[in-house]
Amino acid sequence: MTTLRPFLDTPYGAYLAREVPPPDDELTRVGPGTPCGEYLRRFWQPVAFARELGPVPLRIRIMGEDLVVFRDKGGRVGLLQLHCTHRGTSLEYGLIGERGIRCCYHGWMFDVDGRILETPGEPPSSTLKDRLCQGAYPTRELGGLVFAYMGPPSTPPAFPFYDTFDLPGYRLEPAGKFMLPCNWLQIKDNSMDPVHTSFLHAVSSGYQFTEAFGALADLDWEETPFGMIYVATRRVGEHVWVRVCDFMAPNVHQFTREIEEATQEKLASRPVIIRWAVPIDDTHTWNMELAQVDPGWRLTAEQIARPGFGQSDDRSYEDRQRHPADYDAQSSQRDIAVHALEHLASTDKGVIMLRKIVRDGIRAVAAGRDPRELLRAPGPPIATYTQDTVLRIPPEKDLEADKRLLRETGHKIVHGRLR
Ligand code: FES
Numbered sequence: 001m002t003t004l005r006p007f008l009d010t011p012y013g014a015y016l017a018r019e020v021p022p023p024d025d026e027l028t029r030v031g032p033g034t035p036c037g038e039y040l041r042r043f044w045q046p047v048a049f050a051r052e053l054g055p056v057p058l059r060i061r062i063m064g065e066d067l068v069v070f071r072d073k074g075g076r077v078g079l080l081q082l083h084c085t086h087r088g089t090s091l092e093y094g095l096i097g098e099r100g101i102r103c104c105y106h107g108w109m110f111d112v113d114g115r116i117l118e119t120p121g122e123p124p125s126s127t128l129k130d131r132l133c134q135g136a137y138p139t140r141e142l143g144g145l146v147f148a149y150m151g152p153p154s155t156p157p158a159f160p161f162y163d164t165f166d167l168p169g170y171r172l173e174p175a176g177k178f179m180l181p182c183n184w185l186q187i188k189d190n191s192m193d194p195v196h197t198s199f200l201h202a203v204s205s206g207y208q209f210t211e212a213f214g215a216l217a218d219l220d221w222e223e224t225p226f227g228m229i230y231v232a233t234r235r236v237g238e239h240v241w242v243r244v245c246d247f248m249a250p251n252v253h254q255f256t257r258e259i260e261e262a263t264q265e266k267l268a269s270r271p272v273i274i275r276w277a278v279p280i281d282d283t284h285t286w287n288m289e290l291a292q293v294d295p296g297w298r299l300t301a302e303q304i305a306r307p308g309f310g311q312s313d314d315r316s317y318e319d320r321q322r323h324p325a326d327y328d329a330q331s332s333q334r335d336i337a338v339h340a341l342e343h344l345a346s347t348d349k350g351v352i353m354l355r356k357i358v359r360d361g362i363r364a365v366a367a368g369r370d371p372r373e374l375l376r377a378p379g380p381p382i383a384t385y386t387q388d389t390v391l392r393i394p395p396e397k398d399l400e401a402d403k404r405l406l407r408e409t410g411h412k413i414v415h416g417r418l419r
């Protein structure tokens with residue numbers, strides 16, 4: 001747990017506040033055997049896009065583990081430990097076969113589950129291949145993303161199927177993949193911090209989305225069975241705009257496209273982007289996305305895969321300084337944000353709740369239990385709440401009454417009772 005640094009109340013007092021305490025290891029370290037690493041490994045995690053699997057293997061690093069992922073010529077996806085179990089040559093140089101992958105060095109052939117199919121240099125009487133396995137993790141594909149389960153082999157969970165994986169009128173498409181040079185948790189903190197959409201994306205550096213984002217929102221947060229939501233309700237002229245976004249534990253969040261102008265009524269507009277923050281290691285993280293796309297938008301696969309404005313490092317330093325965006329705000333909180341140095345305020349309620357969900361899950365795993373959000377048996381699609389709803393509700397005369405109206409409207413939308 002974090003011990004906060006004493007409150008600095010001395011002007012010109014930097015001398016008194018130079019020490020940088022360590023990060024919260026329990027919440028941030030992701031390597032094998034760490035409490036958080038063990039927690040994250042209880043859930044299916046995306047590790048690559050299907051579009052990245054070609055004629056040669058793909059070397060990847062996930063939660064500090066070096067791995068190779070490939071699709072064999074029979075169409076099956078394999079995720080194996082990078083170094084060959086014979087004498088350690090990297091399987092990124094392996095030859096993809098009809099069934100599995102062959103190490104380039106001495107030709108050992110591995111099936112996608114790690115079983116050894118051939119040890120061609122050994123005598124026919126050798127039983128080594130029947131007794132030994134290459135380390136492998138199970139995979140499955142959805143929407144062009146390859147997911148892996150990297151936890152204990154005896155207890156794979158069910159795959160969580162969110163209701164937004166199948167939205168009438170939309171197609172689930174593989175979208176962006178981009179790396180942030182920082183810890184996974186500060187990226188997820190951002191997902192339950194809606195006040196930044198008014199400042200970072202509007203007031204601080206010009207409108208990055210729509211002008212409607214510049215209106216300060218009434219903010220609310222609620223736990224859900226699989227994570228939590230924020231509800232940001234804004235007054236935009238004669239309209240009230242309710243934006244709801246989900247966090248699904250342990251490292252998924254979902255949001256609507258940032259195109260809402262809030263000038264016309266609409267109920268529960270739900271084309272969403274679903275984003276996983278998958279640690280590469282403690283200080284680097286992949287954001288990987290699926291997106292619901294209206295075929296009528298006529299977007300190409302390249303357009304869908306392009307990261308949104310300011311999400312990646314695709315701009316010059318000068319441009320990022322003048323118009324900072326998510327990439328800059330999140331990665332500049334240090335490579336691992338130090339919670340002991342923070343001064344959390346009223347708008348950080350969502351961040352506090354999110355960290356509690358994560359910490360509770362970590363401690364459950366450490367105690368030999370399942371995290372609350374882990375799905376053990378397949379069931380109906382998991383309800384999520386992400387939406388833009390715009391209602392025409394003229395403003396109340398005084399500010400306080402209008403604030404109350406916003407709060408009530410947001411609450412009614414989330415709990416399904418309109419007007
Ligand atoms: S090192 Fe892989 S087969 Fe020898």
Ligand SMILES: [Fe+2]
Nearest residue numbers: 196197201326
């Ligand atoms: Fe943002």
